[in-house]
Amino acid sequence: MSELRKDPILGRWVIVAEERAKRPEDFKIPPVVAKGSANCPFCEGNEGITPPEIMALRSAQSKPNGPGWQVRVVSNKFPVLKIEGNLDKRGKGIYDRMNGIGAHEVIIETPQHLTSMSTLPEEHIQNIILVYRERMLDLKKDGRFHFGLIFKNVGDIAGASLEHSHSQIVATPIVPIRINQEMTGAKAFYDYRGRCIFCDIIAQELDEGERIVIDDEHFVAFMPFASRFPFEIWIVPKQHLTHFENIPQSLIPSLAHILKKVLTKGEKALNHPPYNLLVHTTPFDVKTTEYYHWHIEIIPRITRVAGFEWGTGFYINPVPPENAAAFLREANNL
Numbered sequence: 001m002s003e004l005r006k007d008p009i010l011g012r013w014v015i016v017a018e019e020r021a022k023r024p025e026d027f028k029i030p031p032v033v034a035k036g037s038a039n040c041p042f043c044e045g046n047e048g049i050t051p052p053e054i055m056a057l058r059s060a061q062s063k064p065n066g067p068g069w070q071v072r073v074v075s076n077k078f079p080v081l082k083i084e085g086n087l088d089k090r091g092k093g094i095y096d097r098m099n100g101i102g103a104h105e106v107i108i109e110t111p112q113h114l115t116s117m118s119t120l121p122e123e124h125i126q127n128i129i130l131v132y133r134e135r136m137l138d139l140k141k142d143g144r145f146h147f148g149l150i151f152k153n154v155g156d157i158a159g160a161s162l163e164h165s166h167s168q169i170v171a172t173p174i175v176p177i178r179i180n181q182e183m184t185g186a187k188a189f190y191d192y193r194g195r196c197i198f199c200d201i202i203a204q205e206l207d208e209g210e211r212i213v214i215d216d217e218h219f220v221a222f223m224p225f226a227s228r229f230p231f232e233i234w235i236v237p238k239q240h241l242t243h244f245e246n247i248p249q250s251l252i253p254s255l256a257h258i259l260k261k262v263l264t265k266g267e268k269a270l271n272h273p274p275y276n277l278l279v280h281t282t283p284f285d286v287k288t289t290e291y292y293h294w295h296i297e298i299i300p301r302i303t304r305v306a307g308f309e310w311g312t313g314f315y316i317n318p319v320p321p322e323n324a325a326a327f328l329r330e331a332n333n334l
């Protein structure tokens with residue numbers, strides 16, 4: 001069983017995954033399992049190689065753990081946190097630890113061996129979003145979990161071990177520090193101005209326009225003013241929405257549309273870069289709704305985080321977001 005340990009200086013939790021502890025030579029990055037579907041556990045027909053399914057969108061005649069599905073959710077075969085057991089929080093002196101309870105699920109986005117979500121039809125992406133929503137609502141019911149992160153790792157540098165298009169959800173027994181930091185900043189702004197900072201950012205970005213990539217009725221995709229990475233893009237609902245899992249049905253087609261468009265543009269303009277996609281949303285048990293606003297962050301992994309960044313928390317971004325946004329915006333046919 002893995003263990004969570006809290007850094008007594010920063011308050012940041014680290015997952016120490018004992019079962020993954022290996023010899024130093026095991027830390028070489030393994031090659032992504034690629035090409036051809038014979039060995040791919042996510043391809044239709046290979047359901048027997050994955051852990052049993054948690055849910056699936058499948059045809060009425062088909063049977064669980066067999067072919068006939070569109071989107072399928074299974075437990076991660078190598079979970080960073082385990083679902084079984086009670087939370088056991090302990091402290092000794094200045095050190096706090098907790099057993100590694102949580103959920104780690106894989107959302108297999110398509111039965112075909114496709115490597116990018118952007119190649120799927122919009123209606124199919126809508127189904128993936130529906131599955132995200134359903135899994136988050138279900139995990140939220142488990143009182144042991146305080147936060148759920150939906151994310152994608154695409155490409156080996158971004159942490160993917162299988163190229164077949166998939167997403168993951170990890171539910172954690174604590175609220176991660178990054179979310180706490182965003183919420184603390186947003187709360188301070190709200191206490192001072194009485195408004196949601198994300199709503200204000202959207203308004204200013206739409207007004208200035210230079211960092212906008214796509215602006216449609218319900219969502220805006222833009223490069224943040226202080227982007228850490230070249231071509232970092234955020235997708236934010238224009239309505240003040242706090243919990244991703246409460247996304248109204250009427251917005252799901254719009255989200256699928258903008259997601260497909262943003263991913264396609266990025267892939268064409270940057271020649272299929274590795275990237276991470278993550279959904280930042282309000283912690284499950286936080287009801288306060290005035291100041292935090294869910295959003296998607298997409299981070300192409302085209303620069304490396306090195307000593308200066310590790311040492312300072314500064315990021316060096318060689319491409320101003322205004323230029324990057326203009327590049328993607330003006331590439332009309334992308």
Ligand SMILES: [Zn+2]
Pocket residue numbers: 037040041042043112113114164
């Ligand atoms: Zn596959």
Ligand SMILES: [Zn+2]
Pocket residue numbers: 196197198199200239240241291292293
């Ligand atoms: Zn807002």
Ligand SMILES: [Zn+2]
Pocket residue numbers: 182280295297
């Ligand atoms: Zn965020």
